[in-house]
């Protein structure tokens with residue numbers, strides 16, 4: 383299959399949306415297409431503008447209020463977390479990472495569209511009552527799959543994790559104890575872009591990696607009030623990276639009976655990175671105070687830079703110009719995953735509500751542009 387692979391997930395209408403009478407304007411036709419249909423209120427120019435965007439995969443009907451988009455997988459409101467894991471190609475991505483590839487999963491879309499739910503599942507009911515295992519997200523399912531594979535390969539994989547956040551163009555370590563500290567993003571000829579002094583924590587079992595996930599997610603989820611928190615987490619990008627080193631070829635100290643591989647065998651190093659992107663909604667320019675507009679600018683800048691890099695990477699190799707990874711911290715951090723032999727799975731999260739129509743169209747158009755990147759493992 384070719385990459386990046388594109389998946390759309392349409393969440394159900396929430397109770398609140400149903401109560402206030404929102405209509406469902408997004409439908410999956412069951413053939414990998416998403417259909418967005420709405421009658422726009424008179425005098426709305428914005429919608430027409432979104433639809434006139436050049437997207438080869440969108441068929442816009444003559445009345446300019448309907449659009450159909452085609453993707454490699456579309457999950458409608460009824461899809462379970464397991465359906466998404468199995469049907470999005472996530473399992474294959476885990477296997478490719480074990481084979482030494484740099485793999486990245488992006489969840490993007492407006493705030494409230496289901497990015498965090500898709501990646502991590504819903505919040506636990508309480509400390510003692512964790513969320514049902516059926517609701518666990520792509521991350522926990524991938525960890526389980528990774529550890530199973532590791533076990534079946536005789537535990538020859540060395541696993542470690544790092545967890546970073548980019549907020550207002552500052553990189554913070556979510557695993558460091560105490561208040562989050564800002565780290566420097568550097569570049570060297572040998573390593574490319576890297577984060578100086580970031581913590582990387584070894585783990586060997588599911589409890590340990592899920593513990594790291596919760597530890598990192600905690601400051602984002604619980605910092606102050608629930609409202610402020612949601613605002614914070616939707617204004618920052620979070621990147622959890624699993625580093626997978628194959629111990630094959632290295633004589634193991636713990637199992638001296640093991641036949642050593644020839645030393646010429648390179649030790650493979652793959653990565654599996656989960657990116658929960660900041661909400662893509664356009665923050666209104668007017669009325670945003672100092673702090674808000676700095677946030678909005680940082681988000682717009684990095685999402686634009688990401689979209690820009692991705693659309694340039696979509697060009698055939700021979701025709702590629704310079705890829706401007708340097709335009710944002712996000713694209714610098716992801717330079718290796720996006721280019722070269724990197725493998726990408728994009729999950730566009732969408733609300734079905736009529737109130738989100740214009741953001742939904744903008745998410746789908748963003749996805750369409752990015753969809754034209756092709757790299758093969």
Ligand code: ADP
Pocket residue numbers: 392393394396491492493494495496497498499500504616731
């Ligand atoms: P985001 O991270 O994009 O801001 P969330 O993942 O926090 O959005 O989802 C917003 C709300 O919708 C949450 O209450 C979440 O539990 C709910 N939700 C999202 N996706 C689904 C889904 N597929 N099924 C049921 N509820 C969902």
Ligand code: MG
Pocket residue numbers: 497498499615616658
């Ligand atoms: Mg979120």
